[in-house]
Amino acid sequence: MKQTEEMKKVSLGIDIGGTNTAIGVVDSDGNVMVKDSIPTPTHGDIDRYIQDIATAVREIMKSVRLLNPESRFMGIGVGAPNANYYQGTIEYAPNLSFKGIIQFVDLLKAQFPDMENIVLTNDANAAAMGEMVYGGAKDMKNFVMYTLGTGVGSGIIVNGDLVYGHDGFAGECGHTMLVPGGRVCGCGIRGHLEAYCSATGMKRTAFELLAHYNATDSLLAGKSYQQLESKDIYDAAVEGDKVALEVFEITGNYLAQGIADTIHHTSPEAVFIFGGPTAAGDLIFDPIKKNLDKYLLPVFRGKVKILPSKLKMGDAAIVGASALVWKELEKKA
Amino acid sequence: MKQTEEMKKVSLGIDIGGTNTAIGVVDSDGNVMVKDSIPTPTHGDIDRYIQDIATAVREIMKSVRLLNPESRFMGIGVGAPNANYYQGTIEYAPNLSFKGIIQFVDLLKAQFPDMENIVLTNDANAAAMGEMVYGGAKDMKNFVMYTLGTGVGSGIIVNGDLVYGHDGFAGECGHTMLVPGGRVCGCGIRGHLEAYCSATGMKRTAFELLAHYNATDSLLAGKSYQQLESKDIYDAAVEGDKVALEVFEITGNYLAQGIADTIHHTSPEAVFIFGGPTAAGDLIFDPIKKNLDKYLLPVFRGKVKILPSKLKMGDAAIVGASALVWKELEKKA
Known part of the structure; x- marks a missing residue:
């Protein structure tokens, strides 16, 4: 079968997390062709880190060319905490060891001078872009x-593009x-x-409820604050544990309150x-949907869909970052 | 002096309020050349109302042509409650006597078929557009x-255009x-x-404080709930009245909390x-500025300017509505 030009185009996605840096190559349908991961260093030396990323990227490009010698690498999209899209910088990221303002895009461009599109944004923005390019x-x-x-991020799309704001x-x-x-x-x-709706926020709600009810017999009562994870709350809720079920109810209601604010701003x-x-599926979505209208102006009630992301959990960060590249190409077209 | 093409261009602004409908002609610098006002009817007959508007618009166009026979009318911008920009409709506006969904732009176009740009948005969006085209x-x-x-409206500008959202x-x-x-x-x-930051909200805060302090000697203590206006609170604050001063402190703090939410969404x-x-000047702006940072993520602190609008109070609605026309022309150019 002869390849079309579209089929040869691939884009690179890099997701910088506090612990690991994931790197992958994604085709134009959002399928991850090859991926790899290197530790996000704690040594604080940005030049060494960029070298390590560049080495991994070159390896991965080699693998992709073995799969398809005609592959065309259209660019690199990077998702990172405290990323500034306009400047291509990572600024004062509290979970990374690199201090101050890092000229990340410039440093990466120096390694890949022929790569035309190298773009950077924060991880939640990248996820939103991934949802638009490949997802729901x-x-x-x-x-x-x-x-x-661990936290709660967000990306806002208005008129088909990410809202970056002034800075x-x-x-x-x-x-x-809230x-x-x-x-x-x-x-x-x-x-x-x-503080209420992150995975950590759910744990905090669980501990407040354990204390409130003195719920010694809850399935959650046997774990320490360090031990308990949001997955435990889900498992307990599935078993019908009252405290765990109430955690989902409360979290969904808080999410509804926050989402209402967002709807009043941008009417998505x-x-x-x-x-x-x-x-957790309905356990979390039902209380959001049930409570949303009570926070909304009449004109918005019953209108806004609340949907699970269609991005695959494990690949979403890479896929989202790679989506930035397609969007950049679209802007230039 | 010979007129340039720019100097001949004028735009019409119509502001539909609950009581009056203001109509004016605005030059490209935002100066109101001629204005008039007709009552917003309570009879609920939209066709009669459109006829009345059309008559007033024709009269005003005549006056402008007397001032400058070469005037070119570039379009009509309309600011109205519950206005839908996409559809050109006014939908279920609680303060107007016209029921259901009114095809306002279509009805106006039928009166002025040669007028190329007839656009409609809500009054706060129009004010934001006025600020961008003529103001600060x-x-x-x-x-x-x-x-x-009486209420609190808002208009959000992202990448140089109003955010209308999906609907x-x-x-x-x-x-x-809040x-x-x-x-x-x-x-x-x-x-x-x-409920806290409108002129009415300030009155509510004043009455809560009167009750809280049992402030019989406050300058605000002599007026009934029906009588008291936000202007009275300002006058009393200028006289050093403690209750009135606290109303401004509280209102400013609440505004800061709400504005922080907006900044977290769109980073203006x-x-x-x-x-x-x-x-009231500093009386209201100082407590906003003083309290804002305590609600903001570090990355936004000290960055966002809080400014009084530069639109003239009396003309702002007409001027804002007329600004929609220039923006529409810019989009088509």
Whole structure:
């Protein structure tokens, strides 16, 4: 079979996490062809890290060329914490060992001078882009992506493009104020959504409920604060544990409150939710849907779809980052 | 002096309020050349109302042609409650007597078939557009406008254009949740920003404080709930009245909380504030600026300007509506 030009085009995705850096090559349908991972270093030496990334990228390009000698690498998309799209920089990322403002795109360009499109954005923005290019938002121009993990990230799409705002840092819906004076958020401010709706937030809710009910017989009562994970809450909820079930009810209601704020701002067609807690399915989606309308202006009620992300959990970060490249090509076309 | 083509271009602005409909002709610098006003009818007959508007518009066009026979009318911009930009409709506006969905733009086009650009949006969006075309946001691509009046409206500009969202109704920052379970908002939901930061919200705060302190000697203690206006609170604050001063402190703090939510969503360069309460100057702006950072992620602190609108209070609605026309021309160019 003769290959079309489209079939030869692939894009590279790099996801920089606090522990690992995932690198993959993705075809234009969003399939990961080859992937690899290197540790995100703790030594703080950005030049060494860039060298390590470049080596891994070259290896991976070699593997792809073995699979298909005609492969055309269209660019590299990078998802990273505290990433500034406009500047191509990673700025003061608290979970990385590199200090200050890192000229990440320039450093990577120096390694791959022939690669025309090297773009960087934060991981949640990359996930939103992945949803639009490969996932459930292919036909949407206005939607929002919430990513639930250790924290809560988000990416806002308006008129078919990511909202970066004036300085490149827009889309921090995880820091919507839910409970003035409430729980301490990771950012230090009290009452933000992230403190209630992240995987960690669910654990905090579980411990509050254990204390509230003195629920010695809950399936969650045997684990320490260090031990308990959101997966345990899901498992207990499936067994019918009352505390665990209430955690999902409360989390969904808080998410509904935050999502309503987002809807009042940007009136999306849908809100996609990505991340570990969404594996619980109806347990988390039902209380969001049930509570949403009570926070919304009449004009928005019953209109906005609340959907699970269609990105595959393990590949989403790479796939999202690689999607940045296709979007960049589309802008230049 | 010979006129340039630019000098001949004028645009019409129509602002539909609950009581009056203001109509004006605005030059490309944002100066109102001629204006008029007709009552917004309570009879509910949209065809009669459109006839009345058309008559007034024709009269006003005649006056402008007397001033400058070479005037070229580039279009009509309309600001209205519950306006849908995409559809050109006014939908279920609670303060107007016209029921259901009104095909406003189509009806107006039937009266002025030669007028190429007839556009409709809600009044706060129109004000944001006015700020960008004629006001303090001329050089900005990302900003937000809050309008404080009987209610609180807002318009969000991203990448130099209004955010309409999927259905045309985006930008309802007045319905950000500030106090879960708090005051009943005009929309029926408890705790929204509008219930705290509108002119009415300030009156509600004043009455709560009078009750809280049993402040018989406050300058505000002599007026009934029906009598008290936000202007009275300003006058009392200028006299050093403690209750009135605290109303401004509290209102500013609540605005800061809501504006922080907006900043976390869209990361604007500036937030403009328009409306009666802004006449109080530092009394309202100082507590916003003082409190804002405590609600913001570090990356946004000290970055976002909080500015009074540069639109003239009396003309802003007409001027904002007329600005829609210039923007429409820019899009087509």
